[in-house]
Amino acid sequence: MLSYKIVLVGNFGAGKTSLIRRFVENSFSQEYLSTIGVSISKKTIKNARVMIWDIEGHTEFKPIFKQYLLGAKGFIVVADLLRQESIIDIHNHIKLCNEVIKGAPLCIALNKSDMPHTLEDKELQIIKNSSELIIEVLKTSAKNGDAVEELFLKLDKKIKDNMSK
Amino acid sequence: MHENLLNLLCKKNNTSYIIFNQNFIVSQVNNILIELNTDIRDFLWEIVGIEENIITLSMTQESIKIPMIFRNNSYYDLDIDTFISETGEKLYIAYMQQKSQQTYKYAKVIKEINKKTLIYETSNEKKHTTYYQQINKHMMTFHVDLDGIITTVNDTCSHFFNLEKNNIIGKHFSYFFHTQESQLNENTHIFNAKDFMGKNIFFHANIIPLTDTKDRVIENIIIIQDITYLKQIQKELDNASQYDTLTGLPNRHYFLKKVDTYIAKEFSFSLCFIDIDNFYYINEEHGSHAGDMLLKHITLLINSVIDSDDILVRIYGDFFAIIFSENKSRVYIQAIIEKLKESSLSHPLKYTADDIINLKYTSLLLDYPNDIKNTKELLTNAQKSIKKIKIDKKLTR
Ligand SMILES: Nc1nc2c(ncn2[C@@H]2O[C@H](COP(=O)(O)OP(=O)(O)OP(=O)(O)O)[C@@H](O)[C@H]2O)c(=O)[nH]1
Ligand SMILES: [Mg+2]
Numbered sequence: 001m002l003s004y005k006i007v008l009v010g011n012f013g014a015g016k017t018s019l020i021r022r023f024v025e026n027s028f029s030q031e032y033l034s035t036i037g038v039s040i041s042k043k044t045i046k047n048a049r050v051m052i053w054d055i056e057g058h059t060e061f062k063p064i065f066k067q068y069l070l071g072a073k074g075f076i077v078v079a080d081l082l083r084q085e086s087i088i089d090i091h092n093h094i095k096l097c098n099e100v101i102k103g104a105p106l107c108i109a110l111n112k113s114d115m116p117h118t119l120e121d122k123e124l125q126i127i128k129n130s131s132e133l134i135i136e137v138l139k140t141s142a143k144n145g146d147a148v149e150e151l152f153l154k155l156d157k158k159i160k161d162n163m164s165k
Numbered sequence: 166m167h168e169n170l171l172n173l174l175c176k177k178n179n180t181s182y183i184i185f186n187q188n189f190i191v192s193q194v195n196n197i198l199i200e201l202n203t204d205i206r207d208f209l210w211e212i213v214g215i216e217e218n219i220i221t222l223s224m225t226q227e228s229i230k231i232p233m234i235f236r237n238n239s240y241y242d243l244d245i246d247t248f249i250s251e252t253g254e255k256l257y258i259a260y261m262q263q264k265s266q267q268t269y270k271y272a273k274v275i276k277e278i279n280k281k282t283l284i285y286e287t288s289n290e291k292k293h294t295t296y297y298q299q300i301n302k303h304m305m306t307f308h309v310d311l312d313g314i315i316t317t318v319n320d321t322c323s324h325f326f327n328l329e330k331n332n333i334i335g336k337h338f339s340y341f342f343h344t345q346e347s348q349l350n351e352n353t354h355i356f357n358a359k360d361f362m363g364k365n366i367f368f369h370a371n372i373i374p375l376t377d378t379k380d381r382v383i384e385n386i387i388i389i390q391d392i393t394y395l396k397q398i399q400k401e402l403d404n405a406s407q408y409d410t411l412t413g414l415p416n417r418h419y420f421l422k423k424v425d426t427y428i429a430k431e432f433s434f435s436l437c438f439i440d441i442d443n444f445y446y447i448n449e450e451h452g453s454h455a456g457d458m459l460l461k462h463i464t465l466l467i468n469s470v471i472d473s474d475d476i477l478v479r480i481y482g483d484f485f486a487i488i489f490s491e492n493k494s495r496v497y498i499q500a501i502i503e504k505l506k507e508s509s510l511s512h513p514l515k516y517t518a519d520d521i522i523n524l525k526y527t528s529l530l531l532d533y534p535n536d537i538k539n540t541k542e543l544l545t546n547a548q549k550s551i552k553k554i555k556i557d558k559k560l561t562r
Contacts, residue, residue, distance in 0.1 A: 003206065005214035013283035034279035036272040037233025037240060040210050051213045056233075059279065067231060071214025082287050 003049040010078035011086040012057030015111035018142035069100040081117040113139040179263040222247040240264040337454035412464045420478040432491035442525040444483035
């Protein structure tokens, strides 16, 4: 069976772990247990075995580890709709991903859409236009499941297209 | 016999291993539940995607390292190496080393900090003071004045060194912390220090300048976090930055890159290497803080005589280089070197009122393409030549 690796990157507390948990186990927890290091989940998406890397988020005190990104076929950059800084940091994360895996496709998840937030929909397009690598920008909610499936499936499709080229 | 030895060593180090071939088929394991002759990737998911990197590993190359993997409620570091078997086959070994109890404590603290910071960042009363107070409880924090003298420390700091606060305050921070060459960004640094048990610990440090009303820096707050485990990826950290923390000058990485590009573009340029005389003794006699100050002092002196398009680099220790931009004449460069000599003679370092350190150095001027062919042996050769000049001057180091 085809196997590939994707990595979720983003600032701490943005919801990487929660998005994966929603996608893989269809569950959610309100409690925040920050990821230290990395944990890897496995999920079959349409005949492909996908290794989903949940890595430690970027904090003011710690950069993201490039080593963890090695060998990825695509990335999901996660930001927190409630924290402007995490949205501003998106472009740094994109830069890092592209440094390690040149040209790898990425999806952007603006997470916690179930909460009141100020980001308008027209800004999604602005974010999308900021890099050619971005295949989709979605407002997601790991809590109620909005757009989570779509997020992973869009990336899966792009990766499979790339691999069959 | 070998297998027994390997098993014994691994057991002692809390390590499991899997040996596999280039088709990723498992041929030998210790205490792991994985069947022989199956694909290792069915068990060791972390290597999906990096197959290329593994296959192209060679014995002289550094192993592939993936630190801090969390699985089944425990942390381990993964290391992949290659070797040639008795039958001449190229094989691979993946070791998984369990992390120590210390790591779990560390993880717990970071989780707490992140939790609090997230609550704080999402709340409306985002005030810096409370923020730092929260961090303060968990991390070593100290203030240093512009000369690097520690002025305040928190409890965590005095626990770490097992010293009373007033035994730390008043000392130069380099007495406790050693700066690593790398600097991740302007405000982030890597330090290391020995704790009171003598164990070498690496830290990630954030330096926050405190400014007065006129935006002048009056003091720095340094907040540090244990990253010993991250140090395994030393190489990445080393390359992460091209600037030296002490002097703020570009470092060796920058130097080699720059010289490489000049050579590639076939510019004609000159390099002047500068090595402080008796630096070792200055450190011994006046202390390492004085040594640091001397390095800063020479940085200022050199920068005041060279043009803005010439670049001063700190290669390592007391070894500096000036990259003269292309097409500067020999006469001009000689004049600059002469000026530097005069300036250093007339400006010794006044370390304290009665501790005056004379600044003497040995220099070496090299031209491209006459004396320099490539960057490969450039630094070693330059050091050798300087050493020879010093021996001739009857200066030994
Ligand atoms: N309301 C809401 N809360 C969410 C959502 N996603 C995550 N959270 C909460 O946000 C906090 C952080 O979520 P995590 O998934 O642990 O964040 P992370 O990006 O993995 O964080 P690190 O591992 O520290 O990098 C937790 O308390 C989650 O319950 C969401 O879609 N809506
Ligand atoms: Mg997480």
